[in-house]
Amino acid sequence: MFRSDMRRTSCAVFMFSFMLLAGNSAKAQTPLPLIPLPATAVEGTGSLSVDHGLQVVLEGYTEPRLERARARFLDTLSREIGTSGVPPQTVAGGKLIIKTAGPSAPVQQLGEDESYHLEITTTGAHLTAPTPLGVLHGLQTFLQLVHSTPEGYAVTGVTIDDKPRFPWRGLMIDTGRHFMPLDVLRQNLDGMEAVKMNVFHWHLSEDQGFRVESKTFPLLQEKGSDGLYYTQDQVRGILEYAHDRGIRVVPEFDMPGHATAWFVGYPNLASGSGPYKIERHWGIFDPAMDPTRESTYQFLDQLLGEMTALFPDAYFHIGGDECNGKEWDANPRIKQYMQTHHIKDDAGLQAYFTSRVQQLVTKRHKITVGWDELLQPDTPRDVVIQSWRGQDSLAEAARRGYRGLLSAGYYIDLNQSAADHYAVDPLVNGKAKLSPAEEANILGGEATMWTEYATPENITGKIWPRTAAIAERLWSAQSVKDADSMYRRIDTLSQNFAYYGLPYQGVREQMLRRLNSYSDPKALQILASVVQPPRDYAREELRAYDAFYPLNRLVDTVPPESNKAREFNELAARIAAGKAAPEDWRKARQWLALWRDNDAALQPSLPKSTLTAELAPLSHNLSQAATIGLLALDALxxxxxxxxxxxxxxxxxxxxxxxxxxxxxxxxxxxVEVLVSAAKAQ
Amino acid sequence: MFRSDMRRTSCAVFMFSFMLLAGNSAKAQTPLPLIPLPATAVEGTGSLSVDHGLQVVLEGYTEPRLERARARFLDTLSREIGTSGVPPQTVAGGKLIIKTAGPSAPVQQLGEDESYHLEITTTGAHLTAPTPLGVLHGLQTFLQLVHSTPEGYAVTGVTIDDKPRFPWRGLMIDTGRHFMPLDVLRQNLDGMEAVKMNVFHWHLSEDQGFRVESKTFPLLQEKGSDGLYYTQDQVRGILEYAHDRGIRVVPEFDMPGHATAWFVGYPNLASGSGPYKIERHWGIFDPAMDPTRESTYQFLDQLLGEMTALFPDAYFHIGGDECNGKEWDANPRIKQYMQTHHIKDDAGLQAYFTSRVQQLVTKRHKITVGWDELLQPDTPRDVVIQSWRGQDSLAEAARRGYRGLLSAGYYIDLNQSAADHYAVDPLVNGKAKLSPAEEANILGGEATMWTEYATPENITGKIWPRTAAIAERLWSAQSVKDADSMYRRIDTLSQNFAYYGLPYQGVREQMLRRLNSYSDPKALQILASVVQPPRDYAREELRAYDAFYPLNRLVDTVPPESNKAREFNELAARIAAGKAAPEDWRKARQWLALWRDNDAALQPSLPKSTLTAELAPLSHNLSQAATIGLLALDALxxxxxxxxxxxxxxxxxxxxxxxxxxxxxxxxxxxVEVLVSAAKAQ
Structure with a gap:
């Protein structure tokens, strides 16, 4: 979680992204509404109608996964164009011929060929790919090209040759702090498929919960999960679901810190004297595994045996972050052990622990992945480092010959903008340039969704659509970096996400309706449309949260980034720069008047519910800011x-x-500040 | 489907409901937001907080269904108050003690005790019931009483003694014309549970599809369903889901007409020479089973053996509607048979068929249910008649000693208002009064959702919330008939339905968003909020629809009843009657101005999509009507x-x-007509 350091990092990221944005705002428009943008796309003439059905033919190599992909594709298409429930027509309008050269690996491998070729003309479409992975990606491209025309629904005529820039394009979901039900995981796997991400990093254990059934050590879930865990059958269900979508699943069992929930059932694993309880607060806590006892490694050997068998992926994440060493320091037996074995500090002790665990992982023929902390002077070369310290730290690992993943800059729980994340490139760093061989060590990156403030209800609307910007960064060419274009294409994708199985916009409206039981629904919507949760770690400083605190307020409802406010701020910048069109002036005035008057409509109902009572000053502030904005507008x-x-x-x-x-x-x-500052002062 | 006669009936219903409405508009307010209203409710003082969790304790008799009901209740409650994902607290805030006296019948029976007693005070709640059925109903009452207060979420303090007026409170869903996936059925069973309905009438076969797997005659589904059918395992899943919610499932296999889909695989069942194809149009068609061949009954005997075993309910629906006899008339062999056996007309032949099928049903120890047509001079007394001809026809059946169900007036596919349906009472009829014994023959009624124009996407939003008005009619006292109160309570229920598992409001917004790909979303919403599909059978006269016609236009998106227009029309009536408050005048003017100006915002984008191009005159009309309305308002x-x-x-x-x-x-x-007519003319 890297709370304290992350603060500085994210601030730097923000500045950096701001410069990039400014540099790119005048870039060329991208006509195709695709995200991520393909490697090459040549627009043809005309389009293919899909109004009278679409016949999808599988040629060449086939397998049940491709049949299911076809059925799912047709299902999504029918939702996209509104023909759910229409029986299949015997004479189909058009034909999409899919030709797959051969199988992909039985267990999806890092770096497999994911390329595809898609050709759409007015008479039909051809999708060819070396393996089913490319077919899956090509089908998503097709779905994104469907649009409404005066002649009905059609797919843009185009020839696309596409393949990813990075082989590891991941999304991490923390199911430890807040348990996420299966349907939430499935929705997000659907979202990942839509934007061609290929690694689901499943953060399965935390101080607040151990979330997977162990048959060897059942007290892990029985005492460490509040009954909220995934059975092994459910895990296998998710693995299949992901495999069907061309997504690898990398499990993370976080150790030696962030493991309080393990110790509730197995206190002997810990370095303190116990007893332990499931942690109910957020933060960094003292409990840590005891690296000095052989019984710890015997336990982990058995558990890893069980879990490496359950999760087929070649990579296995052992966490390693934020162990504060306090339990070690407080335990004389451990201090003694360190002295005897010439381990000079806690970092050294963790390095020893990691090397032992890494051996257990290797014994199971898996490759270890871990957070930055794993990188020590004698860390084995096959360990993959997931970097939160930033691009420089990643580059350093790569230079030392370690393969790495970037997550710094992709912390989607921190309420940064899509543009901020978009501006972060795994291969762009402030310092020395890497050689091509060193660059090849950088496998890609992962968006990380930590869940202190995310619930089953709102998590999908926090992850999406911003994660699509990260997906594009990891798939598309480095030169693709026009944030305006990205926002436009994300907006189109957002419109369609409901048809892809992600109903988060509807859910958000329901959440607003719940807040609204007494209020003018429009007025609350207007307020909601221009507010944002604070960035980075500000939230935890504003209120004392714990695991029991209900996340049902306005802050839990609104998206991390306000589109409306972004539009207004762009508008204000144009007005201040003297580049505004008459329509800009009209809009700015209309919006400001709406915001000014909204408070009067909203205020009377707010005290009727605890959930809205706290919004009174916020609503008042909006009115105040809008009033000032209107004065500035008049002056200008x-x-x-x-x-x-x-x-x-x-x-x-x-x-x-x-x-x-x-x-x-x-x-x-x-x-408004921009408008006020732009007025001539005398 | 009773197309032609229904036209007249529904017109009469409309007039009737209008009078009732007028008579009741000044009735007393009902403070509790419950629907259906309980038999007796005495409000206490204060309320029970549910902000710090609720412990639910099962006492007395228990069974797994009650454990599941408790889990489901807590889950719905957590969605209602926004605490999904919050782990269960060890020290719960309040306690709900449930005491069940004993089991209900293993297969739910008609007329079982469904009563419950619910007492909520500031310190806790008690729910007692003779059987789990009452507990299920009481839990729904509890959920409806949860509301937001300045002190947090709470449940109104109240003492309720409740039981239903009628034992058969049904919803029929036609899965023949448009197949409805399992999640749609489950959502609607959730809706039924919320309003205490207890019979799901599953219309499983039609000209357009045979929707259940037969292992004896697999060509029924293989050739007659486009692959869209329920496996027997899936059927059992739905049966369990319904049983968990206190809902019986009565299957309908419609015969001898409405059976074209059967004949695709088994043409020898039919009276014509075949071959047959799945019917792709809507209406009444000629194909009918051959009542004159013993092979027909042998087939049906085997099929009913299979289906009566699959569906455990004591009642079995054999349809019987709208057989036009044309295939019989055209078949010399059948004409000859009628002559030989002294069957004087088609009605007589159908009566013969029915009596044979009814014997097959009886042989399986089931009671036959069928549409009005089943009622003939020598129909066996245990047949239950589902009446579409109206209340008089139902009363006549009851007087003759038949048990009956009312569906006339409850045809929710016909886009009538909730108030129209609400005004129809199974025991109120225009003619002679029934004796108490005769009245007891009337078991209740069923809302019927035929699906020519309903898809998996929009059906739930057509069924709800209007069906709640019918549910109240069938549960609550006959004297409960204040439509204003019903609308207010339905409105509250609608707000909560998303938390009960019916996300139809969100889905509707998604459908609008799809229509909106180029339009000003607000402008299309404004238009959508005041338009309605035409009532009764007008739609089929306005456009040539068939099974392939996509139902993705505005008419398929808007609810059957416009709340906004209803509010405006009430407002106009108050203004015309000189009873308007200043706020009424202000609202009327504001709304009319909004509608007048909306066309200008909407019009430019409409031609960009086929789906919206047709809306241009409608949008223009709204502006025109609003302009006239504003003139009238000025004059008044x-x-x-x-x-x-x-x-x-x-x-x-x-x-x-x-x-x-x-x-x-x-x-x-x-x-607007009311406003114009109210102006002083000179």
């Missing part, structure tokens, strides 16, 4: 000078309005 | 006389605007 439009005193006062007031209320930021303030 | 507010000529012209124009466009009615027109 009339080219009327404003007193410097007044301007200073307004900017001071806006600084106040920028502060979070009800754990939410009023995100129109930056745009 | 200023008490200014209007020229009689102008008034006449406006009313003529409104008559035009009332006509359907894009299969949709502009439903604000009635209110």
């Amino acid at each position: 439009q009339n080219n009327a000078p404003v007193s410097a005193e007044m301007q200073k006062q307004q900017l001071a007031e806006l600084k106040e309005l920028e502060k979070p209320q009800a754990i939410l930021l009023n995100r129109i303030v930056p745009g | 507010q200023n008490n200014a006389p209007v020229s009689a000529e102008m008034q006449k012209q406006q009313l003529a124009e409104l008559k035009e605007l009332e006509k359907p466009q894009a299969i949709l009615l502009n439903r604000i027109v009635p209110g």
